[in-house]
Amino acid sequence: MEENLRFKLLSAIKRAEEVEEKVDIVLKGQYLEAYELLRDSEDAGLTPAIVGPPGVGKTLLCRYYAKRTGRPFYWVTLDENTKPSHLIGAFNPAVVLDKGFSLEAFEPGPLTLAMIEGGVFVANELNRASEYVQNVFLEPLEERSYYIAHVGRVRATDEFFFIASMNPSELAGVHRLSEALRDRIHVWIALSYPDRDTELEIVRMHCRRYNLPKDVLDKVYTIVSRTRNHPELEKPASIRSTIAIAKLVAERARKTGNYDDDTIAEAAFNVLVGTLKARPGIRVEAVAKSIIMEALKHKR
Ligand SMILES: Nc1ncnc2c1ncn2[C@@H]1O[C@H](COP(=O)(O)OP(=O)(O)OP(=O)(O)O)[C@@H](O)[C@H]1O
Ligand SMILES: [Mg+2]
Known part of the structure; x- marks a missing residue:
């Protein structure tokens, strides 16, 4: 690789490490309860799963749990294309040619690394993996070990902690969690979705560099909350959308000095139109517009 590019890549890796270091979380309400459940599960030697819709803070909570307990954090998002080697690791063919199936040629995957380094491992969307891949987890969960051909049996250190994470709407879907795995969780x-005060605190935390007026935040939250449990929507807006709308409004207002309802409506529409999913036969643009209009009308 060219020298200049190599330097940029190294800086990018360093930046990523610095970001990983910082875990900002609002730890109250359901997040505090979930944190305590994770802690008690681990202390009792039990395996937990976090179940919740997209964007409610599952990954963040696990990352924080790893950070707070001073352990490395590994996470993998599984789907039907995930292979056991993506979790366990694999032999590097070029090194095998030279050195044979020696330890030197083995490149451990995230599950193996978490086991040997005593890390927190999160299996995101565990139920989307094929049963063949789900079976990889059976031995680490039951015996805290795993047999790797040509390497031998790897035993996890005491600090290794496995957390599953999944989306509730898919639990009953085609890619079911195998009974064997379900039994080990x-x-x-x-x-x-958090309660209003918690969500607003999360948004304020993410918008720290802006000084968003309280009534503007209230309006943004009202719009987003109306997408949840809406009869015409299959998928509502997550905390990610609340944060995005708030940032977009704040950025526009910083330039125009204007926090009026049109600014809020425009920002909300541009975020919601891509994230909401309407029921069949319903136009998402129309639902988004009516939710925004109704929410702002009532807030006036
Ligand atoms: N308690 C919280 N404190 C601070 N920020 C939060 C909190 N919960 C969620 N967030 C923010 O909301 C966004 C989504 O969180 P995260 O990625 O953890 O969700 P997720 O449930 O893992 O989503 P997905 O199912 O799509 O993987 C992130 O920007 C995260 O920082
Ligand atoms: Mg996640």
Whole structure:
């Protein structure tokens, strides 16, 4: 690789490490309860799963749990194309040619690394993996070990902690969690959209560099909350959308000095139109517009 490019890549890796270092979280309400359940599960030697819709803070909570307990954090998002080697690791063919199936030629995957380094491992969307891949987890969960051909049996250190995370709407879907795996997950932790105060605190935390007026934040939250449990929507807006709308409004207002309802409506529409999913036969643009109009009318 060219020298200049190599330097940029190294800086990018360093930046990523610095970001990983910082975990900002609002730890109250359901997040505090979920955190305590994770802690108690681990202390009792039980395996937990966090179940919740997209964007409610599942990954963040696990990352924070790893950070707070001073352990490395590994996470993998599974789907039907995930292979066991993506978790366990694989032999590097070029090195095998030279050195044979020696330890030197083995490149451990995230599950193996978490086991040997005593890390927190999160299997995101565990139920989307094929049963063949789900079976990879059976031995690490039951015996805290795994047999790797040509390497031998790897035993996890005491600090290794496995957390599953999944989306509730898919639990009953085609890619079911195998009965064997389900039986090895003992504690089911539900995370949902947080209550109003908690969500607003999360948004304020993410918008720290702006000084968003309280009534503007209220309006943004009212719009987003109306997408949840809306009869015409299959998928509502997540905390990610609340944060995005707030930032977009703040950025526009910083330039125009204007926090009026048109600014809020425009920002909300541009975020919601891509994230909401309407029921069949319903236009998402129309639902988004009517939700925004109604919410702002009532807030006036
Ligand atoms: N308690 C919280 N404190 C601070 N920020 C939060 C909190 N919960 C969620 N967020 C923010 O909301 C966004 C979504 O969180 P995260 O990625 O953890 O969700 P997720 O449930 O893992 O989503 P997905 O199912 O799509 O993987 C992130 O920007 C995250 O920082
Ligand atoms: Mg996630």
